[in-house]
Amino acid sequence: MNELGKKLARIAFDERGADYLLAMREEHGNVAPSMIRKGEDAGDVRVDLPYQLVNILSNIYPWVPKGRIAVVCRRCDEKALNEIIKRNLMDRDRLILIGLACTREQVALCRCSDPVPSKVDIGEANAPVREDPLMVKLDSMSQQDRLKFWTSEFRKCNKCFGCTLNCPVCFCDDCVLEEHTFTPELGIPPSFAFHLVRSMHMSDKCIECGECERSCAGGIPLLTLRKMANRDMKRMFGYEAGDKEKVSPLLTTLEGKLLEDGEHVC
Amino acid sequence: MSVNHVLTTCPYCGTGCQFFLQVVDDRLVGVVPCKTDEISQGRLCIKGYHAHAFVHHPDRLKTPLVRKDGQLVRASWHEALGRIVSEVKEIVAHHGPDSVLVLASAKCTNEENYLIQKLARAAIGTNNVDHCARLCHASTVSGLILSFGSGAMTNTTPEFDNADCILVTGSNTMEAHPIIASHMFKAHAKGAKVIVVDPRETPLSRMAYRSLHQKPGTDIAWINGMMKVIIDEDLYDRDFVKNRTTGFEALKKVVDGYTPDRVEQITGIAGKDLIDIARTYAKSEKAMIAYAMGVTQHSNGTNIVRALANLTMLTGHLGKESVGLNALRGQCNVQGSCDSGGLPDFFPGYQKVDDPETVKKFEKAWGVKLPHEKGLTLTWAVQQAAEGKIKAIVAFGENVMLSDPDITHLEKALKKLEFLAIVDIFPSETALLADVVLPAACYAEKDGTFTSTDRALRPVRKAVDPPGEAMPDWKIACELGRRFGVPGFEFKSPSEIMDEMAGLAPIYGGIDYERIDRQVIRWPCPSKDSPGAKFLHAGSFKMGRGVFAPVEHTDPQEVPSPEFPMILTTGRNLFQYHTGTMTRRSSKLEREAPEPYVELNSKDAKAFGVVDGERVRVSSRRGSVSLAARVTDNIIPGTMFIPFHYAEAPANRLTNPALDPIAHIPELKVCAARIEKG
Ligand code: SF4
Ligand code: SF4
Ligand code: SF4
Numbered sequence: 017m018n019e020l021g022k023k024l025a026r027i028a029f030d031e032r033g034a035d036y037l038l039a040m041r042e043e044h045g046n047v048a049p050s051m052i053r054k055g056e057d058a059g060d061v062r063v064d065l066p067y068q069l070v071n072i073l074s075n076i077y078p079w080v081p082k083g084r085i086a087v088v089c090r091r092c093d094e095k096a097l098n099e100i101i102k103r104n105l106m107d108r109d110r111l112i113l114i115g116l117a118c119t120r121e122q123v124a125l126c127r128c129s130d131p132v133p134s135k136v137d138i139g140e141a142n143a144p145v146r147e148d149p150l151m152v153k154l155d156s157m158s159q160q161d162r163l164k165f166w167t168s169e170f171r172k173c174n175k176c177f178g179c180t181l182n183c184p185v186c187f188c189d190d191c192v193l194e195e196h197t198f199t200p201e202l203g204i205p206p207s208f209a210f211h212l213v214r215s216m217h218m219s220d221k222c223i224e225c226g227e228c229e230r231s232c233a234g235g236i237p238l239l240t241l242r243k244m245a246n247r248d249m250k251r252m253f254g255y256e257a258g259d260k261e262k263v264s265p266l267l268t269t270l271e272g273k274l275l276e277d278g279e280h281v282c
Numbered sequence: 283m284s285v286n287h288v289l290t291t292c293p294y295c296g297t298g299c300q301f302f303l304q305v306v307d308d309r310l311v312g313v314v315p316c317k318t319d320e321i322s323q324g325r326l327c328i329k330g331y332h333a334h335a336f337v338h339h340p341d342r343l344k345t346p347l348v349r350k351d352g353q354l355v356r357a358s359w360h361e362a363l364g365r366i367v368s369e370v371k372e373i374v375a376h377h378g379p380d381s382v383l384v385l386a387s388a389k390c391t392n393e394e395n396y397l398i399q400k401l402a403r404a405a406i407g408t409n410n411v412d413h414c415a416r417l418c419h420a421s422t423v424s425g426l427i428l429s430f431g432s433g434a435m436t437n438t439t440p441e442f443d444n445a446d447c448i449l450v451t452g453s454n455t456m457e458a459h460p461i462i463a464s465h466m467f468k469a470h471a472k473g474a475k476v477i478v479v480d481p482r483e484t485p486l487s488r489m490a491y492r493s494l495h496q497k498p499g500t501d502i503a504w505i506n507g508m509m510k511v512i513i514d515e516d517l518y519d520r521d522f523v524k525n526r527t528t529g530f531e532a533l534k535k536v537v538d539g540y541t542p543d544r545v546e547q548i549t550g551i552a553g554k555d556l557i558d559i560a561r562t563y564a565k566s567e568k569a570m571i572a573y574a575m576g577v578t579q580h581s582n583g584t585n586i587v588r589a590l591a592n593l594t595m596l597t598g599h600l601g602k603e604s605v606g607l608n609a610l611r612g613q614c615n616v617q618g619s620c621d622s623g624g625l626p627d628f629f630p631g632y633q634k635v636d637d638p639e640t641v642k643k644f645e646k647a648w649g650v651k652l653p654h655e656k657g658l659t660l661t662w663a664v665q666q667a668a669e670g671k672i673k674a675i676v677a678f679g680e681n682v683m684l685s686d687p688d689i690t691h692l693e694k695a696l697k698k699l700e701f702l703a704i705v706d707i708f709p710s711e712t713a714l715l716a717d718v719v720l721p722a723a724c725y726a727e728k729d730g731t732f733t734s735t736d737r738a739l740r741p742v743r744k745a746v747d748p749p750g751e752a753m754p755d756w757k758i759a760c761e762l763g764r765r766f767g768v769p770g771f772e773f774k775s776p777s778e779i780m781d782e783m784a785g786l787a788p789i790y791g792g793i794d795y796e797r798i799d800r801q802v803i804r805w806p807c808p809s810k811d812s813p814g815a816k817f818l819h820a821g822s823f824k825m826g827r828g829v830f831a832p833v834e835h836t837d838p839q840e841v842p843s844p845e846f847p848m849i850l851t852t853g854r855n856l857f858q859y860h861t862g863t864m865t866r867r868s869s870k871l872e873r874e875a876p877e878p879y880v881e882l883n884s885k886d887a888k889a890f891g892v893v894d895g896e897r898v899r900v901s902s903r904r905g906s907v908s909l910a911a912r913v914t915d916n917i918i919p920g921t922m923f924i925p926f927h928y929a930e931a932p933a934n935r936l937t938n939p940a941l942d943p944i945a946h947i948p949e950l951k952v953c954a955a956r957i958e959k960g
Contacts, residue, residue, distance in 0.1 A: 045800030051285035
């Protein structure tokens with residue numbers, strides 16, 4: 017067990033009463049997600065890889081009906097959990113957040129404007145990055161050139177669905193992207209609709225974790241695309257995803273009242 | 283409640299991506315990519331993401347089955363194994379060991395393939411052991427062994443990232459090897475020139491610097507044509523040719539006949555394009571070629587592979603990082619099943635079965651007398667079975683009834699057998715014809731190793747228990763070996779099997795489970811202190827000099843005729859895998875590609891009065907299938923394409939079993955056919 021493992025085990029099990037700790041640790045010369053049980057050796061824990069633990073948790077959560085789970089959370093993970101909990105997909109009382117502040121390098125890689133979790137348990141708070149260089153470049157391009165740029169990027173999409181499968185806030189049971197109207201079967205690359213439908217659909221949920229971009233088999237700069245759509249959302253509705261309380265304007269009636277519980281999850 | 287993440291290797295294509303299987307109490311619930319894996323780098327294709335989906339499918343075989351009174355009925359392991367051994371022994375006693383064929387499998391681990399070939403050679407006494415590599419890259423193995431002395435991908439997958447020219451031919455890389463394409467994109471983003479030569483417009487060709495379409499079966503002509511341009515314009519690597527090769531003068535003479543005009547006539551590729559790609563390829567410093575079954579599945583497949591080898595030697599594009607000739611192999615362990623000796627002419631590690639010294643070495647190691655003659659290839663053996671010369675087949679995980687050419691003929695051949703035993707995870711089309719069916723564990727239910735297309739040893743780790751009474755193939759092979767009464771089948775774990783194989787196959791000499799558990803090692807790895815090899819043929823070839831083999835263009839065995847005016851070519855799509863036994867049981871994959879179809883050009887569609895989506899009948903000299911038409915401009919006029927995944931319209935009812943004379947690979951890529959309404 018390395019120092020980090022000891023520290024995390026102490027925080028999770030001794031101080032905060034968790035039954036499980038979800039973290040990344042070294043296994044077989046690689047870094048593996050692990051659901052560590054109370055009393056078990058935490059092993060050589062690593063926090064230097066941007067794994068989306070919340071997404072990994074979402075997959076197993078329905079199968080683990082009892083016990084409190086501690087999760088290592090960066091600011092984006094914390095915000096993703098807020099979106100998940102607001103939709104009653106997980107129970108806040110069963111979750112224990114262990115705050116991880118991202119390194120400067122990670123903040124730069126994510127062009128992240130909000131890198132510090134509400135409580136820092138591990139790491140040191142670093143300054144945010146205000147600009148996404150590619151976004152700045154695209155903003156200065158003509159609409160035609162922008163279209164050309166995205167068309168050539170989207171040509172590399174092979175419909176792996178990694179951008180949805182690895183996204184911590186993609187939680188619809190029936191994915192709109194599997195709808196044949198938007199995404200006819202067989203053909204790759206899929207049409208513009210695939211990316212634009214996803215883009216719109218995520219704009220009140222996306223917390224800019226960048227996992228879609230990191231896992232994109234085509235190497236498409238999806239995080240920039242996300243940031244641009246989120247910026248529109250903010251301009252038009254004054255809304256940013258990830259807040260504990262504030263509900264998406266898309267989840268309210270025309271009069272601005274909240275939709276009935278469970279009426280709209282996605 | 284236990285939750286585990288088990289790092290293992292994808293059971294689909296040969297890229298060898300690693301991922302974590304999410305396991306909750308012996309049930310697979312998901313797949314998580316592995317960001318630290320050097321090959322997949324945290325990315326997967328849609329098949330990889332759903333690799334857990336078929337594992338718990340209710341159709342899985344759970345108990346042995348034995349045919350009684352014409353019916354397959356449930357039996358004990360004892361009875362089923364006993365039946366195989368007694369029937370095979372009886373046939374050997376009457377007709378000799380060479381009346382038996384054993385099929386290894388590119389879906390089984392290295393350790394299992396090692397044992398399967400040992401079972402054939404040491405327990406049954408025949409070199410008749412082969413597997414489906416015969417149908418995909420046999421011509422790569424035979425062609426490259428002749429040209430370079432070693433029949434494997436010369437580079438590693440991550441080396442594509444830094445290439446500055448990538449020539450892709452006969453490979454629909456984005457669909458068949460998505461994560462290798464992902465590496466190519468990295469090079470593309472840095473400005474690499476991607477050249478695609480393919481009869482179909484593939485997704486990759488749309489982002490290519492040049493996308494050229496040749497008529498199917500005319501590859502040697504354009505490759506020779508490139509070489510002529512390169513020699514005429516003095517763009518070849520004189521030092522490399524002088525110091526590292528033989529046979530240049532003969533090559534020069536043959537390719538001289540391939541002027542751009544003549545090439546245009548034969549292939550349909552415009553002369554100016556040919557000249558352009560020849561210059562681009564020759565002048566690039568880091569030039570890589572990637573090819574797949576569009577090259578190999580021809581009756582002159584070995585020669586096409588040799589033509590590509592000539593091109594790399596001529597330009598000196600070999601033996602350096604991000605420079606080389608790369609066969610992209612189709613199945614998770616097709617590289618390893620060849621390495622482990624699942625071939626009729628090679629012991630493990632490509633050691634010849636007809637070399638007396640080698641035979642002696644294996645006889646000593648295994649403690650039995652071994653046959654000295656090469657065995658029969660899969661495709662050849664099937665023809666022998668039709669003539670009644672092969673009496674029994676024991677097949678591990680091979681669904682030959684969909685993957686092999688001309689299945690009507692094949693079915694007859696299988697029905698003629700006196701005995702057929704199948705080991706598989708699902709009741710495949712082939713299993714239904716068998717006398718004994720044994721239930722196997724799938725990749726998620728056993729330990730072992732696969733060898734990826736780029737020669738990396740990739741651990742396969744057990745995540746869940748096999749269903750019912752199913753057992754891993756290595757255990758089944760051990761049980762059979764023991765029952766045949768020969769020594770050397772007492773293994774307790776796959777790691778022990780690897781140790782034995784490493785001791786006998788020098789290219790795996792330094793491999794053991796402890797090393798590969800934490801490191802990526804690629805063969806050749808002759809000793810424990812060897813780190814393995816990244817790119818091959820640096821400095822010299824295994825056999826000293828590389829051999830130029832001048833090859834001439836020949837027409838495919840079948841050319842269009844008035845009765846069959848079209849060329850039919852076959853292949854796969856992204857969402858299904860091979861004969862579909864696994865993917866068609868994964869709902870997300872089946873959703874993408876549920877139905878068999880034939881692609882044809884809109885001009886041809888008009889000429890034949892066919893509209894998109896309409897039901898049509900496609901026929902060749904061997905049979906016909908009924909399926910939906912997909913009208914597209916992604917395929918050149920005069921050519922049709924059918925993927926071979928679908929049992930309800932098997933493309934291989936139509937294909938031509940004509941064989942390459944050296945590799946015995948069938949001509950799956952070209953036959954003459956016609957299309958009609960209805
Ligand atoms: S950045 Fe991508 S993966 Fe992350 S929340 Fe937004 S859409 Fe999902
Ligand atoms: S992750 Fe990239 S390649 Fe995969 S579906 Fe999304 S956009 Fe396409
Ligand atoms: S590219 Fe091949 S090995 Fe990788 S996930 Fe897809 S099928 Fe599996």
